[in-house]
Amino acid sequence: MSVNTVQFQTDADRMQQDGDRREFLRTALNGYILTRSGQQSKYGDYEAARTTAAAIKWQAIENLGEHLERFADNLEARGVHVHWCSDAAEARAAIVGVLKKHDAKAIVKSKCMTTEEIHLNELLEKQGYDVVESDLGEYIVQLRREAPYHFVFPAMHLKRGEIRELFERELGDAPTDDPEALTMIARQALRQKYLAADVGISGANFGVAETGMISITENEGNARLTTAMPKVHIALMGIEKVIPRFADLAVMLPMLALAGTGQRLTGYNSQFAGPRQEGECDGPEEMHVVLLDNHRTELLAHPEERDALRCIRCGACLNVCPVFKNVGGHTYGTTYQGPIGSVITPHLRGMKDWKHLSNASSLCGACTETCPVRIDLHHHLLRNRHSAAESSGGWAERMQMRGFALVMRQPWLYGIASSLGRWAHTLSRPIHGTRLDPVYAWRKTRDFPAPAPKTFQQLWRERKKDQPPRH
Amino acid sequence: MNVSLFIPCFVDQLFPHVGLAMADVLERLGCTVDYPESQTCCGQPAFNCGYQEEAAKVADHFLRCFSQSEQVVVPSGSCAAMVKHFYKDLFRDTPREAEATRIGERTHEFSQFLVHQMGASDVGAKLPGRATFHDGCHGLRELGVKSEPRLLLEQVDGLELVEMTEAETCCGFGGTFSVKFPQVSTSMVEVKTESIEATGAEYVVSNDPSCLMQIQGYLTRQKKKPKCMHLAEVLASR
Ligand code: SF4
Numbered sequence: 238m239s240v241n242t243v244q245f246q247t248d249a250d251r252m253q254q255d256g257d258r259r260e261f262l263r264t265a266l267n268g269y270i271l272t273r274s275g276q277q278s279k280y281g282d283y284e285a286a287r288t289t290a291a292a293i294k295w296q297a298i299e300n301l302g303e304h305l306e307r308f309a310d311n312l313e314a315r316g317v318h319v320h321w322c323s324d325a326a327e328a329r330a331a332i333v334g335v336l337k338k339h340d341a342k343a344i345v346k347s348k349c350m351t352t353e354e355i356h357l358n359e360l361l362e363k364q365g366y367d368v369v370e371s372d373l374g375e376y377i378v379q380l381r382r383e384a385p386y387h388f389v390f391p392a393m394h395l396k397r398g399e400i401r402e403l404f405e406r407e408l409g410d411a412p413t414d415d416p417e418a419l420t421m422i423a424r425q426a427l428r429q430k431y432l433a434a435d436v437g438i439s440g441a442n443f444g445v446a447e448t449g450m451i452s453i454t455e456n457e458g459n460a461r462l463t464t465a466m467p468k469v470h471i472a473l474m475g476i477e478k479v480i481p482r483f484a485d486l487a488v489m490l491p492m493l494a495l496a497g498t499g500q501r502l503t504g505y506n507s508q509f510a511g512p513r514q515e516g517e518c519d520g521p522e523e524m525h526v527v528l529l530d531n532h533r534t535e536l537l538a539h540p541e542e543r544d545a546l547r548c549i550r551c552g553a554c555l556n557v558c559p560v561f562k563n564v565g566g567h568t569y570g571t572t573y574q575g576p577i578g579s580v581i582t583p584h585l586r587g588m589k590d591w592k593h594l595s596n597a598s599s600l601c602g603a604c605t606e607t608c609p610v611r612i613d614l615h616h617h618l619l620r621n622r623h624s625a626a627e628s629s630g631g632w633a634e635r636m637q638m639r640g641f642a643l644v645m646r647q648p649w650l651y652g653i654a655s656s657l658g659r660w661a662h663t664l665s666r667p668i669h670g671t672r673l674d675p676v677y678a679w680r681k682t683r684d685f686p687a688p689a690p691k692t693f694q695q696l697w698r699e700r701k702k703d704q705p706p707r708h
Numbered sequence: 709m710n711v712s713l714f715i716p717c718f719v720d721q722l723f724p725h726v727g728l729a730m731a732d733v734l735e736r737l738g739c740t741v742d743y744p745e746s747q748t749c750c751g752q753p754a755f756n757c758g759y760q761e762e763a764a765k766v767a768d769h770f771l772r773c774f775s776q777s778e779q780v781v782v783p784s785g786s787c788a789a790m791v792k793h794f795y796k797d798l799f800r801d802t803p804r805e806a807e808a809t810r811i812g813e814r815t816h817e818f819s820q821f822l823v824h825q826m827g828a829s830d831v832g833a834k835l836p837g838r839a840t841f842h843d844g845c846h847g848l849r850e851l852g853v854k855s856e857p858r859l860l861l862e863q864v865d866g867l868e869l870v871e872m873t874e875a876e877t878c879c880g881f882g883g884t885f886s887v888k889f890p891q892v893s894t895s896m897v898e899v900k901t902e903s904i905e906a907t908g909a910e911y912v913v914s915n916d917p918s919c920l921m922q923i924q925g926y927l928t929r930q931k932k933k934p935k936c937m938h939l940a941e942v943l944a945s946r
Contacts, residue, residue, distance in 0.1 A: 246889075249889065249891060249892055250891050253891040253892070253894070253895050259895065263899070559877055559878045559880070559896050559899070560892055560896075562899075563892050563895040563896060563899075564892055596884075596885070596888055596889075597885075597888075597889055597892070598882070598885065599845070599878045599880060599881065599882025599883075599885045599886075599893070599896070600756065600845070600846075600882055600883075600885070601845035601849070601877075601878035601882070602845055602846075602848075602849035602850070603845075603849075603876075603877070603878065605849070606849055619755075619756065619758070621758075622756070622757060622758030623758040623759075623760055624758070625758055626757065626758030626759050626760075627758075634757065634759075635759070638754045638757060638759040638762045639762060641753060641754055641762060641766075642751075642754060642759075642761075642762035642763075642765040642766055644748075645717070645748040645749045645751065645765075645766040645769065646748075646765055646766060646768075646769045648745070648746040648747075648748060651717075651748045651749075655720075655721060658721065676887070678887050678890035679886060679887055679890060679925070681890060682890065682891075682894040682926065682929060683894065683897070683922065683925030683926045683929050684924070684925045684926075684928045684929050685925060686722045686723070686921060686924075686925070687722075688721050688722060689721065689722055689723065689724045689725070691724065692720050692721055692724055693715045693719060693720040693724035693727040693728070694715075694720060694743075694745060695724075696724050696727075696728060697727075697728075697731075697743050697745075700728070700731075
C-alpha cells in the first residue's frame, strides 16, 4: 500500500470516531441540498439547462487550443501580460517574477483553488512575503495553517466555538460566538491588509475567449477589493476554465451558483478585462494572467477521460457524496476532494500514489446524477480502477480475480467451490470475529449471513422434481 | 411468456429463497420459468475492481448460458445493470458485441420486468404491516428503477408504504468497498438505518439483495427491529 493509501485509511478511521463532526457535516450538507433543490425547482427546465451548460463546456474543451489563443490575444490587446505555464513550478516562477519586478512585500489573495494546487502560499511565505487570504473561509483555514476542507466551503468543518477560539488566539479578539461579529473581526483585520497590499492574486472561474475577460464569482466582495486595490493584479487560471462566448456566462453563472451554494446567483459576479485603461478612474495599473496546464493536456489527450475537464469546481459532487460526508475533506489529502478529486487526482499526480481514491467509493453514482455539466464521474472512477489494475494492480488481487474468473466460467468448479465454501464456513466458525476471519473487516460491525442450507440450484432441482412438468 | 431466471452467485449461496420467491411471482402471473443450470455469476466483482479481462471471461460464460433465453429476469438491480449496460462496454469492438447487446436488451430487473413487460401492478400479494423502500444505487441510477417497485408495493394488500428521507442514499455496500473501507461503509449504513428507523417501518424492502445484506447485517448487530425483505418475497407473500 502506498503512503497515501495508509494515510487515507488512518484519517478515514479517525473521522469515523468523530461522530459529532460527521453529524455536523451531514446537517450542513443536507441544508445545502434543501436550498439547492428549492432553487432548482424554479428553473423552467433544469435538465435542459444542465445539457446546455455541459454543451458549452464540451465545445470549449474540444477546441481548447483555439479558444485559449483567442482569449490570450484579446487580453494582450488590452495590455494584460499572459504567461503560459506547463507545470506548477513554471506558474510559481511566473508569479514570483512579477512580485520581484514590483518589489512587492505584501500580497492579498482572493479564494483560488489553483493556487492551492501549485502550493503558492507555502512558497511565498517561505520566501518572506506577507500573504493573506481575503475570503473568510480561506482566511480561517490559513490562520489554522491547514488546507481547505472543501474546495467551495474551505472551513465548513469548523464550529462557531472553534472559530471564536481561533480568532481569540490569533487575532486577540473574539468576544462572542455570533457569526456576524466574528465576520466583522475578520473584516477589520483584512481591511488593513487590502490597503497595504502591493499585489492582489485571484483565480478565475471562467475565461471568456470572445472578449478576453476573466469572470470571478464570490459572495463577500473580497475578490473585488483584492483585484482593484493593489497596483498589480495577478490571476491564476487552469486552462480548462475558458469558455467560448460572453453570452455563455448567462448559463454558467447561475448554474455555478446553484450547484455550488444553492443560490440563484452569487452576491458578486465580476468580469476583469485588463488593467486600468486611459481615462478610467480605478483598477490596477498592471494585470497578469497566468495560464496553468499542469497535466490538464494529458487528460485532454484521453478521449474517454476528457470530459472531466468540463468541471466548473462547483463542489456539488462533494456535497451529495455519502463517502465525503463520512470521511470529510482532509482525508482525501488532495487539493480537490470528493468524487471529482478522486477522478482527476490520479491523472494530475500519478496513478500509483492516488489510485486508492477511486476505490474509496461505493460507485453509487450520486455525484454523476448531480453534476451540473454532466461529467460521468462514477464511471470515471470505474475506469480509473481499470487503469490502476492494468498499470499497478497488486499481485494478490490479480490472482484472486483470475481464480474468480476461472471458477465462474466452469459450472462444475463453481459447484465444488460452493460446497467447499459451506465446509469452510462450518469449520471456520471458531475463528469468526477474530483477525483470522476472512470477513473480519465486515463482521466487526455487521453480521455476515451464513450460507443457506441449500443453494438455489439445489432447491430448484427439488422443486422441479416435485412439480409435474406443465404441458 | 417464457422467462429464464438469472440467480446471481451470492443469491444462489446466501439468499436462495429470494430466487424462489421471484419464480413464484412469475409463475403466478402465468410465465413459464426456467433456470439454465450452468449459470454462475455476471462478473461484476471483477469488473468493479477494474479487472475487465477476467470480468469478460465470466460475462462470456453468462452469454452462453442465456443464449437461448427469450427473457432473462434478475432479482438484483446491480447484476441487471451489469448485463444491460456494462457488457456492451466489455465487448465493445469485439465479435461478441452484438450478442452482448442482444442479451442485454432481453435482460430485466425484476420490478421493471413485472411492470413494463408483464404490465402488472397488483400481483395478488398480501402482507400486513408498514414498509419503507430502499433504492439500490445501481437499479436507481443505471437502470432508472424508481416508480416500479413502489407501484407494486402499493398494491400489496395490507401493506402501508412510507418513504424514508434518505431512500436514495447509498447504504454503503458497494461490493468490495464494504471490505476495503469497512469503517466508511459502516458509517454509511448507520445513516441509512437511522433514516429507516425514523419511519417506524417494520420492513425494509429493496430490489437488491446485496444492499439488504448490508442493511440487515447492521440492523441485527445493533439489535434493531426492522426486518429486511426482498421485493420478490413481499410480492410472493399471501
Ligand atoms: S465534477 Fe461536476 S459536480 Fe463536481 S465539482 Fe465539477 S462540475 Fe461540480
